Amino acid sequence: xxxxxxxxxxxxxxxxxxxxxxxxxxxxxxxxxxxxxxxxxxxxxxxxxxxxxxxxxxxxxxxxxxxxxxxxxxxxxxxxxxxxxxxxxxxxxxxxxxxxxxxxxxxxxxxxxxxxxxxxxxxxxxxxxxxxxxxxxxxxxxxxxxxxxxxxxxxxxxxxxxxxxxxxxxxxxxxxxxxxxxxxxxxxxxxxxxxxxxxxxxxxxxxxxxxxxxxxxxxxxxxxxxxxxxxxxxxxxxxxxxxxxxxxxxxxxxxxxxxxxxxxxxxxxxxxxxxxxxxxxxxxxxxxxxxxxxxxxx
Numbered sequence: 001x002x003x004x005x006x007x008x009x010x011x012x013x014x015x016x017x018x019x020x021x022x023x024x025x026x027x028x029x030x031x032x033x034x035x036x037x038x039x040x041x042x043x044x045x046x047x048x049x050x051x052x053x054x055x056x057x058x059x060x061x062x063x064x065x066x067x068x069x070x071x072x073x074x075x076x077x078x079x080x081x082x083x084x085x086x087x088x089x090x091x092x093x094x095x096x097x098x099x100x101x102x103x104x105x106x107x108x109x110x111x112x113x114x115x116x117x118x119x120x121x122x123x124x125x126x127x128x129x130x131x132x133x134x135x136x137x138x139x140x141x142x143x144x145x146x147x148x149x150x151x152x153x154x155x156x157x158x159x160x161x162x163x164x165x166x167x168x169x170x171x172x173x174x175x176x177x178x179x180x181x182x183x184x185x186x187x188x189x190x191x192x193x194x195x196x197x198x199x200x201x202x203x204x205x206x207x208x209x210x211x212x213x214x215x216x217x218x219x220x221x222x223x224x225x226x227x228x229x230x231x232x233x234x235x236x237x238x239x240x241x242x243x244x245x246x247x248x249x250x251x252x253x254x255x256x257x258x259x260x261x262x263x264x265x266x267x268x269x270x271x272x273x274x275x276x277x278x279x280x281x282x283x284x285x286x287x288x289x290x291x292x293x294x295x296x297x298x
Contacts, residue, residue, distance in 0.1 A: 003074035006118040010079045013116065013123065014067040018085075021059055023052055031122035038128050039261055039281035040097065061094040061103070062087040071265060071277075073230040077118050080228045080235035082265050082277060085110040089139045096132070097283065098292065101140045108138040111194065113263040113279040115226065115237060127237065129263050129279040131194040136283075158229045160271045165227075165234050168266075168273060173222045176214050178207045186272040193278040195249060217242030217258070234266045240280075244289055251291045258288040 009029050016025040026034075026048045036045040036054070045051040059065065065087035073080045088107045093100040112130030116123055164184045171180040181203050191200035191209060200209045214220055220242035228235045240260040245253050262280025266273055286292055 001077075001118060001121055003076075003079075005121070006077070006079050006116070007072055007074050009118055009121070009123060010072070010081060010116045011069065013126075014069055014081070014083065017055060018059070018065060018067050023055060026052060026055070029123055031119055031124045034123060034125070036126045036128070038130070039284050040130075040132050057092075057095070060092045062089055062108075063091045064088070071233060071235075073228045073233055073235050075228045075230065078226070078228055079116040079118065080113060080263075080265075081116070082113050082235075082279070083111070085112070094139065096136055097287065098136070101136065104139065106139045108135055110135050111277075111279060113235070113265065113277075115263075129261070129281060131279065131282075133282045133286075134194045156232055156268050156271050158231070161232065161234055161266070161268045162227075162229055164268060164271055164273060165236065165266055169222045169224060169236075169238070172210060173213075173220065176210065178210060181206050181210070184271075184273055186269065186274045189273060190275045191278070192276065193280070195282050216244065216246040216248035216253075218245055219243050232268050234268070236264045236266070238262060238264065248289070249286065251286065251289050254289050256289055258285060260285045260288075 012025060012029050016022045030048050030051075034046070034048050034051065036051050045054055065085055067083055067085045069081050069083050071082040086107070086109050088105055089101070089103045090105050091103055093102045110131060111134070112128060114126055114128040117125040167180055167184050171177040172184070185203050185206060187203065189202060189206060191206055193200075200206055220240065223239045223241075225237045225239060227237075238261070240258075240262065242258055244251075244256050244258060247253065260281055261284075262278060265277040265279075267275040283292075
């Protein structure tokens with residue numbers, strides 16, 4: 001199968017299954033051993049029949065939900081999609097880790113990224129991250145503010161871009177070499193993560209963000225699990241580990257070890273990073289820190 005054919009299958013997944021509510025499409029486009037993984041669910045969904053329950057739950061809670069594929073990268077048997085979903089909570093209560101949220105008619109904009117693995121023209125696996133924390137904030141009482149607004153990329157070599165992204169994880173995030181930010185990030189750099197109200201802008205802004213993260217987790221380590229390169233964009237799925245020894249999102253140090261999983265989508269130009277979009281399991285992270293009970297009663 002070509003990468004264009006694989007992208008077409010993923011488009012059917014989003015547009016026919018979710019936007020049109022055609023659940024039977026799953027039987028056509030998914031393989032017999034289909035598996036779906038989302039960090040907010042402890043166990044993966046195995047098989048099409050099991051996954052239909054999750055899809056129906058989403059459609060029942062948010063009738064008329066609409067997904068848009070904002071960025072699509074493909075390489076080999078993998079397709080990475082950065083997507084947005086818009087709608088209104090007018091249906092059934094939406095189940096979350098802090099309890100079922102009754103419908104209040106509130107609108108929402110949900111952001112996420114999904115990796116689709118295509119085998120013999122069928123979807124074999126989907127691994128997704130979404131801004132569950134932001135969704136909860138929008139359809140009920142707020143937990144953390146959020147932000148919007150993408151910016152377009154320009155031209156550079158994919159090989160140079162891969163080296164730049166490698167330096168971002170190895171030198172900046174894992175080693176805390178803030179001086180490397182001046183070399184690998186553009187002057188108009190923007191870092192977009194749902195747990196902050198506005199993008200982190202500029203090199204100095206990113207230095208402050210990284211210093212704050214490493215103050216909260218001095219031994220933080222990012223391990224890239226998979227990567228896709230297409231043109232001026234690179235998508236990475238990573239694991240993060242660390243020990244909570246400083247204040248983080250208003251949470252006092254707990255000394256607890258944490259493990260988080262997320263996705264970064266990089267837009268590059270001239271061998272430098274212009275923009276990073278982050279989709280991570282922030283809700284799971286604050287659960288690890290033991291803060292979810294306080295949020296549930298806030």
